[in-house]
Amino acid sequence: MSDTITNTFNHNLPNADGYFGDYGGSFIPEELQTVMNEITQAYLEIREDQGFRDELADLYRHYVGRPSPVFHAKNLSREYGADIYLKREDLNHTGAHKINHCLGEALLAKKMGKKKIIAETGAGQHGVALATAAALVGLECDIYMGEVDIKKEHPNVVRMAILGAKVIPATHGRKTLKEAVDAAFEAYLKDPVNQLYAIGSVVGPHPFPMMVRDFQSIIGNEAKAQFLQQTGKLPENVVACVGGGSNAMGIFSAFLEDMDVDLWGVEPAGRDLHTDGEHAATMFKGEPGIMHGFKSYMLKDQDGEPQEVYSVASGLDYPSVGPQHSYLKDTGRVNYDVINDQEAIDAFFALSRHEGIIPAIESAHAVAYALKLASDHKGRSILVNLSGRGDKDIDFVVENYGEAYGVNVTK
Incomplete structure (x- = not known):
């Protein structure tokens, strides 16, 4: 430690x-x-x-109970054709990173x-x-x-x-x-x-983007050592959801100089990526701007003010993003892509029913993208930062999506 x-x-x-x-x-x-x-x-x-x-x-x-484990999700791996591993930040005291x-x-x-x-x-x-x-x-x-x-x-x-x-x-x-x-x-x-x-x-x-990144870097430092110990090599892909971006910077930080490791930041496409106010895909649709005391990529309305945003995940609906993420986007070191609401909810239930792990909806965005990567890259290794557990989300998910997944619970 x-x-x-x-x-x-x-x-x-x-x-x-x-x-x-x-x-x-x-x-x-x-x-x-x-x-x-x-x-x-x-x-x-x-x-x-x-x-x-x-x-x-x-x-x-x-x-807190650190180090949080790295878990090989063997059932999902068999189902989707790639080795999927989870950095279990959901097991921390308080349930997240x-x-x-x-x-x-x-x-x-x-x-x-x-x-x-x-x-x-x-x-x-x-x-x-x-x-x-x-x-x-x-x-x-x-x-x-x-x-x-x-x-x-x-x-x-x-x-x-x-x-x-x-x-x-x-x-x-x-x-x-x-x-x-x-x-x-x-x-x-x-x-x-x-x-x-x-x-x-x-x-x-400043200094908050630096300070929060530093404290969260323990995720990546642990995960890198754990993955090497378990597999004898580094993961080929590392995936994390991005709202403000703390859990992603936490795990990415340890792999930035490992150019054989592809890094993927996953933003919320919400209900409609092409309609203003119906997503929070800052890196995908934004441009440089200043809000809340810092300069970064930002979603702007016609007046240049912060655009209204939306995501099924409450922790991802923010119209800007951490400045280091913007730097990593411009340099090309991190790939940023999107997952929509339905894909995230599908992944929420997939992880729950294949591995017995109920993720936070935020984290389900990263899981959903990992499943896409697995389908496209059969046989490759993917490390997902499972940033939080889904206890907080279960009532909302069941009320709004439960019937479609066969969950009928009466109070």
Whole structure:
């Protein structure tokens, strides 16, 4: 675990100004930039501190349950003709990859003397993970969540409340993830001294794309070593879903220099890839722009403002993406493609019924793409980052799709 933690903080990008090529940076008010500089300095110091690394490694092992296993999905492999492996982030404490960076951010906030951590959440996994970390280190916690997602992801809302967090609804616009980010930023601007905005993905102004990437890099560091140990070679393909992009950067980071490994980031095509507001395929349909304090690819409306977006997966409906993903798209190192709602739900049930693993709908997008790759590349190896489990989604899936799959459950 100590080697894995050391590798976590060993990256060449971004530069000192927070840029990954042309993307990233910090586009925020001057008074907030002063606070952001303090966060950057505190993070750069803390990540070199052996005491911090040891504390984080201990929590990863004894609290989160790391390392999460790599599982050979033999039934799916036989069915689709390729060796499919799953990095089981769904088995982490709180049920997803989000706990990896939430523990790091909570420890940073505590050491900086902050009294409260605040955040946005879409599917609720980041909210649950941050509420968990806040309870552990003794900080107040406010979570901003779109009103639509509060209804859709009710089990996670209950978990946050039980953990002591205050869930605050975002009631403007489409009332989903983008609006939750808006509301959290507004709250942060009111008191950046006593609060830390613990951003939930590799987005936002510098240093957050770097910091969240660093904490999530443990996924790739573990997976690479585990896959080598199990198979004697590296996977030919690595697949992860992309909304903001934290789970994808987490697993991609360890393989970026392994040019024989194809990397695939999977965005939501939603209900209709060719209709504005019916998808959230930022890399596939967007262009460079600035929102929420950073420059990256972005879906824009006719006025150049953030476009309304949609996905069946609450954690993927965001009109921008982490700046390092934009850099990796432009350099051609990562391939970005799409999966629509129906394909994701098909994969949700395929994994459930072939392997006994119920995935988060977000993760089902990656599974769906892996099944496509398997059909096109018989006999090849595919490593999927199974970023979260589907407990939070089962009521929504059964209510909206259950009949088509023979699931008839009455309350």
